[in-house]
Amino acid sequence: MPHYYFNLLDGVRLDDEEGQDLPDDDAARVEATRSARSILADAVWTGRLPLDESIEIVAHGKVIAIVEFRDVLTLPD
16 A cells, blocks of 8 residues: 655645555545645634645655645635
């Protein structure tokens, strides 16, 4: 099972030191999306949504995807 790291990019880079084993890249994207939504949900209480932040997914020493916070939710027009 591949080991994935989820680095938070919010103006500075916060590296995930532990990571986690997941079955595949799709599962890693789902986990990154859940994490981003959780961070956004917590941020609602501050009155500031950090839509410019993202989570970088790394496996095998390579970036396999970047999940942008603005892409994990739908905002009304």
